[in-house]
Amino acid sequence: KAGVTQTPRYLIKTRGQQVTLSCSPISGHRSVSWYQQTPGQGLQFLFEYFSETQRNKGNFPGRFSGRQFSNSRSEMNVSTLELGDSALYLCASSPQGRVSYEQYFGPGTRLTVT
């Protein structure tokens, strides 16, 4: 099976712009979670989607949003970018149904905000 894919792999944006990142989960996986990874804060949970519904949400401002489509593909959006949003954004998919545990990560999208 193909792994989790994320596009684009690299992005450079200017402060104030918005950005959309895409994630395709492993075939058959219905849960998709997003994480932000920075050297200072480590890996932090953003949100999780299951069957097109947000099931869990981390402590990030409303500028961070996401959605999931009927084919389980997911997108996350960051509006009004700030310099501190520069990070590696990771998507993870999980095979379980109602309860998701094992998560498999994609390679990430490296976002640089200038």
Next chain:
Amino acid sequence: QQQVKQSPQSLIVQKGGISIINCAYENTAFDYFPWYQQFPGKGPALLIAIRPDVSEKKEGRFTISFNKSAKQFSLHIMDSQPGDSATYFCAASGPPGGKLIFGQGTTLQVKP
């Protein structure tokens, strides 16, 4: 209560030695404890995971030891190899799942 504390921050081990990384948690609702390995430029890769009804789980050279009463768990890498040099993260999750709380990571260097 949502934190997972990981130590040490960095670790240097000789080839063939044992690498030990420790994690502690507070939230007793956590019921799934995975370890991830991350190489530079890559996403974290699931190494091994354990649930609280088991005190130890072994997969190849990797072993998780779990102490439910102390709310601690650790990763042991036996016969450490230079190819094991990476950053290791412990994590925890509880119902309904989908949200992993990660430790701060341990950078492991295995010297030849």
